[in-house]
Each structure stands twice: as C-alpha cells, then as structure tokens.
Amino acid sequence: MTAAAGTDRSTGVIQPTFTGRHWWRDAVIYQVYVRSFLDSTGDGIGDLAGVRAGLPYLRKLGVDGIWLSPFYPSPQHDHGYDVAAYQDVDPLFGDLAEFDLLMSAARRLGIKVLLDIVPNHCSVEHHWFRDALAAAPGSPERARFHFAAGRGPDGAEPPNNWHAMFGGSAWTRVTEPDGTPGEWYLHMFTPEQPDWNWRNPEVPAEFEGVLRFWLDRGVDGFRIDVAAGLYKHPDLPDSDDPDVDARTRDSVNPLAWNQPEVHDVWRHWRTVCDEYAARDGRERLLVGEVSVPTAREHALYVRPDELHQAFFFDLLGAPWDADAFRKVISEAMEDIAGTGSTVTWVLNNHDQVRTVTRYGGPSTEGSGLGAARARAAALLMLALPGAAYIYQGEELGLPEVVDLPDDQITDPIFRRTGSRARIRDGCRVPLPWSGQASPFGFTSGAAGARPWLPQPDYFAEYATDRALADTRSFWHLYRDGLQLRAALPQLGEGVLRWLDRQPGVLAFERGDGLVCAVNFSTAPVPAPVSGTPLLSSGPCPAGVLPGSTAAWWLSDQ
Numbered sequence: 001m002t003a004a005a006g007t008d009r010s011t012g013v014i015q016p017t018f019t020g021r022h023w024w025r026d027a028v029i030y031q032v033y034v035r036s037f038l039d040s041t042g043d044g045i046g047d048l049a050g051v052r053a054g055l056p057y058l059r060k061l062g063v064d065g066i067w068l069s070p071f072y073p074s075p076q077h078d079h080g081y082d083v084a085a086y087q088d089v090d091p092l093f094g095d096l097a098e099f100d101l102l103m104s105a106a107r108r109l110g111i112k113v114l115l116d117i118v119p120n121h122c123s124v125e126h127h128w129f130r131d132a133l134a135a136a137p138g139s140p141e142r143a144r145f146h147f148a149a150g151r152g153p154d155g156a157e158p159p160n161n162w163h164a165m166f167g168g169s170a171w172t173r174v175t176e177p178d179g180t181p182g183e184w185y186l187h188m189f190t191p192e193q194p195d196w197n198w199r200n201p202e203v204p205a206e207f208e209g210v211l212r213f214w215l216d217r218g219v220d221g222f223r224i225d226v227a228a229g230l231y232k233h234p235d236l237p238d239s240d241d242p243d244v245d246a247r248t249r250d251s252v253n254p255l256a257w258n259q260p261e262v263h264d265v266w267r268h269w270r271t272v273c274d275e276y277a278a279r280d281g282r283e284r285l286l287v288g289e290v291s292v293p294t295a296r297e298h299a300l301y302v303r304p305d306e307l308h309q310a311f312f313f314d315l316l317g318a319p320w321d322a323d324a325f326r327k328v329i330s331e332a333m334e335d336i337a338g339t340g341s342t343v344t345w346v347l348n349n350h351d352q353v354r355t356v357t358r359y360g361g362p363s364t365e366g367s368g369l370g371a372a373r374a375r376a377a378a379l380l381m382l383a384l385p386g387a388a389y390i391y392q393g394e395e396l397g398l399p400e401v402v403d404l405p406d407d408q409i410t411d412p413i414f415r416r417t418g419s420r421a422r423i424r425d426g427c428r429v430p431l432p433w434s435g436q437a438s439p440f441g442f443t444s445g446a447a448g449a450r451p452w453l454p455q456p457d458y459f460a461e462y463a464t465d466r467a468l469a470d471t472r473s474f475w476h477l478y479r480d481g482l483q484l485r486a487a488l489p490q491l492g493e494g495v496l497r498w499l500d501r502q503p504g505v506l507a508f509e510r511g512d513g514l515v516c517a518v519n520f521s522t523a524p525v526p527a528p529v530s531g532t533p534l535l536s537s538g539p540c541p542a543g544v545l546p547g548s549t550a551a552w553w554l555s556d557q
C-alpha cells in the first residue's frame with residue numbers, strides 16, 4: 001500500500017508521507033503472555049511448547065505475528081522482566097531447542113515472532129550484578145550499574161530522592177563483601193531489577209550481542225521494554241518533585257527517563273536490524289514501549305532511522321468519549337505522519353485493566369455495557385491507519401479479574417505499595433480454552449498444580465471452544481475484522497478523513513468509501529452513511545447505529 005505525501009489539517013485528511021510496502025506498517029500483532037497462554041507440562045504455568053500448540057488457533061484468528069513476553073532465565077520477581085541471562089530460556093518455559101521448534105512452526109504458518117527485550121534493567125541474579133556485589137566500590141564491575149555512596153551520617157540516606165515506579169525509593173543499599181553497610185544501587189522498578197549504566201560502553205556492546213543472538217535464531221524483531229529509559233541524567237541529581245503526577249507512568253521523573261542519548265541506541269539497533277534485512281530480505285521490526293508526556297515527543301522515537309514503531313498508549317488511556325477519542329487519534333496521526341512511521345494502536349496489554357472492565361465499571365464479570373463498548377473499540381482500532389496490537393484474551397472479551405484474594409496476588413506492585421490500586425494480576429489470569437471448570441484446558445494439572453493465578457468460574461463462558469462455536473462471540477468479531485482488514489485495500493495503512501458527525505458519534509472514511517462510525521452514547525442514532533454494511537460490533541438494523549456500537553460500511557456515495 002502506498003500513500004501520497006502531506007498532511008492537510010484544513011480538510012481533516014491525514015495521510016502519511018512515506019511511500020512503500022513494509023509488513024510491519026499495518027501488521028496486527030498478538031501479545032502472548034507466555035505464563036498465562038497454555039501450559040504443556042502440567043505445572044500450572046504456560047510455556048513455549050504451549051505457545052507452539054496454540055499457533056494454529058492464532059493462524060485461524062488471522063494475526064500477522066506474535067510478541068512473546070520474556071521467557072529468559074529469571075527469578076520471576078517481575079514475571080520475567082527481571083532477566084538473569086539474556087541468551088537462554090528459563091526451564092520454567094522450556095529450552096532453546098523448544099524455542100527453535102516454536103520458530104519453525106511459526107514460520108511454517110506464516111506468523112512472525114517478536115521477542116521482548118529488557119535493556120533498562122536486569123535481575124539481581126545476572127552474573128554481572130553478582131560480580132558487582134562481590135567487587136569494590138569504584139571497580140569496573142560496579143561501573144556497569146549505577147552504584148553511588150549514600151548521603152547523610154554514615155551514608156545511610158539514598159544518593160538522591162528518586163522514587164521507584166513500583167513504590168519506595170529507587171535505591172537499595174548493599175552490604176559490602178567485608179560485611180559493612182556500603183554503597184547504594186539504582187533500580188527504577190523493584191530492588192530485584194538493578195538498572196544498567198548505559199554510559200558504560202560494555203553495556204551497549206553486550207546488548208548488541210543479545211540482539212544478534214536472537215536474530216541469528218530467526219526472530220522477526222523485538223518489543224523493547226521501557227524504551228524511553230536506559231539513560232539517566234549523568235549527575236543523578238535530586239528531582240524537584242519526585243512525586244509529580246505525570247500523565248504517563250514512565251515519565252514520572254524526567255531525570256530518569258527520555259534522555260536524549262537514548263535515541264543513539266535506537267539508531268544503532270536499527271542499523272543492526274537493517275543489516276539482517278539486507279542479508280536475507282526479511283525486514284526486522286523494533287517496537288518500543290515508549291511512555292513520554294506528549295505525542296510529539298513520542299514521534300521522535302519513530303524517526304526514519306530509529307524504532308519502526310512505538311506503542312501509542314493515549315488511545316488506551318482515553319475515557320469512553322467521542323471527543324476524547326477523536327483528539328488522541330488526530331494528535332497521534334498528525335505527529336507520527338511526519339516521521340514516516342505509522343501509528344501503533346493498543347487497547348490492552350499485560351499491564352492494564354482489560355477494556356471490558358475499564359469501559360464498563362468494576363463489576364466482576366464486566367457489565368454488558370463494558371462488553372459492548374470493548375467490541376466497538378476493537379472495530380474502531382482495526383479500522384484506524386497503522387498497526388495494532390491485541391493482548392491475549394482480548395479476542396475472547398475476557399474481563400479483568402478484580403477479586404483475586406490478597407494472598408494470591410503476585411504483582412510486586414502490591415508488595416511494594418501495599419495497595420491493590422495498580423496491580424496487574426487481574427489481566428494476567430491464565431486463558432480458558434475449554435470445559436466448564438478451572439483449569440479450563442489451560443493445564444492438565446498433571447503435576448498436581450493449579451493455574452498460577454486462580455481462574456474464576458465465569459471464565460467458562462469465555463473459553464475458546466465456546467467462542468469459536470458462537471458466531472456472536474468476540475472471537476468472531478475480531479476474526480471477521482481481521483479478515484476484512486486483510487481483504488480491503490482501504491484498511492491498514494493509508495488515508496483517514498473525518499466525517500461530519502452527530503454529538504457522541506465518531507465517524508471517518510478510509511480510502512475510497514470505507515466508513516467506520518462509533519456511537520459512544522447509549523441511544524441509537526441514524527447511520528451516518530448509506531451503503532453496504534460490512535461488519536458491526538452488535539446488532540445494527542438498517543439505517544441505524546445503536547448505542548455503544550461501531551460499524552463498517554462501504555458507502556454508496
């Protein structure tokens with residue numbers, strides 16, 4: 001698909017400046033949270049062989065690729081985002097031979113595979129961090145991390161006032177090898193996740209080796225964890241207001257995130273990916289988890305020689321309101337269009353309350369309203385120009401599990417803050433595949449184990465076997481949307497033109513005559529276009545767009 005150059009704000013037409021065909025520009029990628037997808041060993045935890053077994057299901061759904069959450073050796077303090085070894089598989093999830101089998105199976109089915117790479121921090125069990133603890137202050141081993149002397153009497157106060165993202169100080173004091181209280185090390189997440197010092201050339205060199213290791217094993221690219229992180233202000237000064245309530249999680253402390261040097265890393269990683277693509281013609285993809293305060297800053301990460309994509313989280317953060325959605329969509333498209341990239345849309349991931357519950361309120365099973373809105377939002381997202389990411393279970397309409405007992409919660413945020421407010425276990429409950437009772441086919445439980453998080457009884461209604469058999473299910477909506485997206489030249493990359501609309505309704509035309517409209521209100525409105533109905537998120541009588549519903553038409557005009 002190609003697009004003409006230019007953005008014309010006066011006509012409301014937004015079109016990218018880039019021309020050319022690159023698979024990732026309008027790809028739909030499915031996020032596999034490995035420990036909750038499918039368990040092949042009966043230990044209650046999903047694994048790589050489970051992912052391989054699930055590939056035909058994903059082929060049927062029609063996604064272009066998968067992103068695998070971290071499966072590397074890890075003590076699992078943050079479910080794998082605390083990496084102890086970057087070039088191996090944790091026995092919990094399989095081994096390198098199983099990874100290779102997964103890669104070949106995905107290749108046979110035409111499914112691309114992205115890995116999750118975690119360059120901002122590692123695990124306290126990484127051998128370089130162990131070396132650092134065993135070495136002296138000022139040693140080369142410590143210089144790979146941020147070690148610093150404390151302040152106050154006997155250095156008993158942290159080196160600065162920064163707060164960790166998951167609660168508490170961003171610093172932890174170590175005991176020196178001789179048993180005395182010693183230096184402090186920086187960790188922007190949990191104390192088990194020490195931050196790398198990217199100003200030390202050994203660190204970028206090490207990560208280049210990691211990239212090449214997995215590229216040599218055939219992966220199609222990487223999702224980059226905390227991609228606005230890595231570099232800290234060189235002086236590690238106090239923050240004026242460490243509690244500043246910024247709009248996005250990762251931009252809380254501007255001294256610790258979004259430093260200019262990080263862009264050099266993405267430029268270098270891009271050259272590595274391009275080198276592989278030049279060798280075999282297969283383009284590799286870098287998609288960053290970039291949480292920065294504005295769409296404009298976000299766009300800097302996807303300049304033509306940096307990341308291919310960066311998740312655009314403002315859609316996910318927008319309240320259920322037509323004006324709010326229009327604003328974030330317009331801003332994203334205007335800012336990204338000039339870079340040559342496409343917008344990367346996201347409604348759900350493993351860190352966020354699932355849409356059914358987010359849009360419907362905190363009822364246990366997700367109210368009917370939440371489900372209707374989540375379905376409408378899905379059709380909206382699949383009609384927007386650019387790429388889209390679907391989080392496992394989203395295609396089943398799974399609600400957030402909001403009533404996990406305290407003693408079953410595993411998210412380190414709960415331990416660190418003592419509050420359930422931001423915990424992420426509710427969207428990570430293992431998928432239901434079949435049957436009437438837990439474990440719903442997720443695990444055989446052969447080893448006597450239950451799913452690592454308890455599945456509620458009502459998951460029976462969402463099991464994949466039921467979803468596939470019921471043409472009114474979320475699954476069929478996503479599958480039909482993906483099929484149309486693949487078949488219709490108007491969808492995917494290209495032009496979006498806003499249409500005049502009634503209050504509470506968002507309507508736009510894609511390419512030549514494909515119209516998508518969403519009714520954010522609860523009352524029906526006249527359909528904004530006359531034409532052939534293609535797909536709707538709920539029952540849609542001729543000439544009407546019911547409340548909390550989205551629809552696609554081919555316009556007669």
Ligand code: GLC
Pocket residue numbers: 078081082118189225226289350351
């Ligand atoms: C990212 C991940 C999240 C993880 C954090 C620390 O935000 O999405 O799950 O806890 O980074 O690695």
